[in-house]
Amino acid sequence: xxxxxxxxxxxxxxxxxxxxxxxxxxxxxxxxxxxxxxxxxxxxxxxxxxxxxxxxxxxxxxxxxxxxxxxxxxxxxxxxxxxxxxxxxxxxxxxxxxxxxxxxxxxxxxxxxxxxxxxxxxxxxxxxxxxxxxxxxxxxxxxxxxxxxxxxxxxxxxxxxxxxxxxxxxxxxxxxxxxxxxxxxxxxxxxxxxxxxxxxxxxxxxxxxxxxxxxxxxxxxxxxxxxxxxxxxxxxxxxxxxxxxxxxxxxxxxxxxxxxxxxxxxxxxxxxxxxxxxxxxxxxxx
Numbered sequence: 384x385x386x387x388x389x390x391x392x393x394x395x396x397x398x399x400x401x402x403x404x405x406x407x408x409x410x411x412x413x414x415x416x417x418x419x420x421x422x423x424x425x426x427x428x429x430x431x432x433x434x435x436x437x438x439x440x441x442x443x444x445x446x447x448x449x450x451x452x453x454x455x456x457x458x459x460x461x462x463x464x465x466x467x468x469x470x471x472x473x474x475x476x477x478x479x480x481x482x483x484x485x486x487x488x489x490x491x492x493x494x495x496x497x498x499x500x501x502x503x504x505x506x507x508x509x510x511x512x513x514x515x516x517x518x519x520x521x522x523x524x525x526x527x528x529x530x531x532x533x534x535x536x537x538x539x540x541x542x543x544x545x546x547x548x549x550x551x552x553x554x555x556x557x558x559x560x561x562x563x564x565x566x567x568x569x570x571x572x573x574x575x576x577x578x579x580x581x582x583x584x585x586x587x588x589x590x591x592x593x594x595x596x597x598x599x600x601x602x603x604x605x606x607x608x609x610x611x612x613x614x615x616x617x618x619x620x621x622x623x624x625x626x627x628x629x630x631x632x633x634x635x636x637x638x639x640x641x642x643x644x645x646x647x648x649x650x651x652x653x654x655x656x657x658x659x660x661x662x663x664x665x666x667x668x669x
Contacts (some may be wrong), residue, residue, distance in 0.1 A: 388501050392509050399513035406471050407516070407524045411469050413532040414528025419536040423460045426540065455538050455546065456627065461527065461622035463554040468525060472562040473590065474515055475517045481571020481582040483510040484660055488577040493665055494590070503660050511653055521562060522555040553638045554623035560645035561621045565590075567652030574656035575663065591620050620644040 462468060484507070488492040497504055530548035538546065569586050578581045597618035603609035613619045626637045 388505055391501055391505060395509040395513050399479060401491040402475060403517050403520060406475055406521060410468065410471055410521060410524045411528040414525050415532040416460055417462055418459060418529060418532025422536045422538045443611060452493060460624045460627050463558055464527065472521055475521060475566060476562055476565035477569045477583055477586045479568050481573050481579045483507060483573050483577040484569045485573040485582045486579040489579045505661055509655055515563060518559050518563040518566060527554050528553060553626045553634060556621045556638060557621065557641050560642040563655040564617055564649040567649035571587065571652040571656045575657040587606040617645060617648055
């Protein structure tokens with residue numbers, strides 16, 4: 384049994400590139416478009432406009448202060464929480480995670496793989512490696528899109544401190560850790576299932592539950608028992624905007640806290656997936 388089987392790694396890499404290339408194109412193009420649209424907005428009266436259209440109770444769902452929202456850097460920071468960016472990263476996570484085990488079983492190729500001198504650990508390891516590659520490539524693509532957008536579509540007003548994509552590196556790190564965490568969770572669900580579409584459906588249920596818990600935590604009073612839901616949702620550790628508008632010491636602490644939490648959950652999910660996959664019986668493909 385070998386871990387670094389060349390044919391296996393080539394197969395996994397080629398399959399992941401079929402998804403990764405379109406995802407990078409979408410992220411780069413959308414980020415440039417988003418920067419173009421945001422830099423066309425005028426900042427005069429932006430804070431008053433936000434207060435007027437959004438109820439005060441709704442503003443508390445955001446991890447940023449209103450004054451930060453009404454800045455050019457604040458507007459551009461919305462890139463990292465935009466539904467298009469997050470959905471693209473979620474798509475990468477659930478597709479690669481579900482492909483790891485239940486995907487191979489449901490299409491009848493797992494038995495053929497294990498009939499070769501390839502260990503189960505190698506199959507899971509190859510998929511995890513390509514998934515982690517995407518976790519690094521996708522946030523980097525967003526940063527490149529930011530850099531290109533800022534260069535091609537500069538803001539109309541003069542900036543005391545020039546806008547730079549490097550300002551958003553902490554947010555990109557959190558996005559990378561978040562995507563890795565979702566990859567691990569999707570792989571964990573895949574490890575005990577044998578229908579890929581059901582794996583994707585179960586992941587969707589899990590994610591919607593996480594969003595509901597996150598909204599409950601943010602909307603609840605500080606003394607409310609709903610605050611304890613923060614311990615069972617990863618969404619409270621995904622605040623890529625909040626880290627941008629704090630002092631350097633707090634920035635380092637928050638990035639470390641969020642990234643370590645998300646990575647720890649992702650690693651734990653991969654370890655559990657490996658243990659389940661190692662012990663489980665493989666059903667006969669239908």
